[in-house]
Amino acid sequence: MLELAILGLLHESPMHGYELRKQLNTKLGAIRAAISYGSLYPTLRRLQTDGWITEEPGAESTDPGVPPLTTRRGRVVYKITAEGKERFQTLLAELGPETFEDAGFGVHFAFFARTDADTRLRILEGRRRRIEERREGMRQAISRAAERLDAYTLELQRHGLDACEREVRWLEELIATERSGRQPGDGPPTGPAAPAAGSTRQPG
Amino acid sequence: MLELAILGLLHESPMHGYELRKQLNTKLGAIRAAISYGSLYPTLRRLQTDGWITEEPGAESTDPGVPPLTTRRGRVVYKITAEGKERFQTLLAELGPETFEDAGFGVHFAFFARTDADTRLRILEGRRRRIEERREGMRQAISRAAERLDAYTLELQRHGLDACEREVRWLEELIATERSGRQPGDGPPTGPAAPAAGSTRQPG
DNA sequence: GTGGCGATGTATCGTAGCGATACATCGGGC
DNA sequence: GCCCGATGTATCGCTACGATACATCGCCAC
DSSP, X not given: OHHHHHHHHHHHOOEEHHHHHHHHHHHSTTTSSOOOHHHHHHHHHHHHHTTSEEEEEOSOOOOTTOOOSSXXXXXXXXXXXXXXXXHHHHHHHOOOGGGGSHHHHHHHHHTGGGSOHHXXXXXXXHHHHHHHHHHHHHHHHXXXXXXXXOHHHHHHHHXXXXXXXXXXXXXXXXXXXXHTTOOTTSSOTTOSSOOOOOTTOOOO | OHHHHHHHHHHHOOXXXXXXXXXXXXXXXXXXXXXXXXXXXXXXXXXXXXXXXXXXXXXXXXXXXXXXXXXXXXXXXXXXXXXXXXXXXXXXXXXXXXXXXXXXXHHHHHTGGGSXXXXXXXXXXXXXHHHHHHHHHHHHHHHTTTTTOOHHHHHHHHHHHHHHHHXXXXXXXXXXXXXXXXXXXXXXXXXXXXXXOOTTOOOO
16 A cells, blocks of 8 residues: 555655655645654655656765765655556556555545546445445444443444545545545535536546 | 453353354444454454453363263353452543544543442543544644645535534533433433433433 | 754664465355 | 355465654754
């Protein structure tokens, strides 16, 4: 998952680790806590050995004996390669089971602007299906609650169920928006004049 | 986190691995996907070496040459020890930073029935604070959105913000309930006659 | 002018937990 | 008679996290 996210951000512009982490955290802040350096740097290392990104030293004179005016502290700028861009597109379009789990879905969704319309729709629908399954599981648990769920566990289930129902509704709105060829925020779901039905529209 | 959850369930009754996993998944279904055997068994192993639980072979004749009528396949029943029960109480009352993150909070909450009232309140308030921080982060991201957030990333932030606001409200209701000495589901938040203000009430 | 401190920056280590996989038994349907 | 799905135990490789270490930069108080 991190691989996709990093390639996506470096696709927009080269960056050094610290900046990358900050952007990762704003972009994915809604779906996960915070990317750790213990995840970031090893992944960057791997992406390099796989050839998806390259590392270039930031403005720093390595000439011995000649101390640079501004010793900028060897900050390393990471840059995506042509192969990396292909890899990114591949990962974007590759839908495994984990694509519909929380983290996977969040990352994919965050890069929807670069995803083609068909894939977007498939991801949204797969996610909806996944959440509906989860919802049913909780409904079962609540209805069988007489068994041995105490008041707090039950309350937790109710809260989870509510969150699921909300997410399903959210997804359904997004799916409707997609089908009508609009982007989220473009206008009200049932606008005064629907745009032309060219559903292959691709922003980004 | 798993350690606490396992001790909590084994506290209720001895169980074998398969059953434990199922119960774990119903109890924690609202907050996490599914506990893997790759997490469960190593943890059980560790809990044994630490002396918090013991392993006893289920009904199985190990007498050689005498095949049992019902070859029950060596299922292993795990049982909490006295030290394990102490350990459980310690973990329940131990509030680190991770107690207020998603997984940690969920597990603690799931065992609120065995937690004393003061700790419950501290956990709920800490969690609220944590979610409020997260909420502010997203608000920042949305208001600075002109920068470089596309429509989809923005929509994701909005959805995340909404979820945070909802959770804060949920937590506030729970906190009010706690302060009034009730349990969730006991009655409406502003009932006709508030119960006596003895806030040290301890269910479980 | 200097000493400290918070932000910026790179990096590793130990550990928790996941997903895939292997393997075995049991009951029931075809 | 046979296969299949549910039950059941267990390991392996990998991802990612949290803690930690360490260095530099800019700035402000003293």
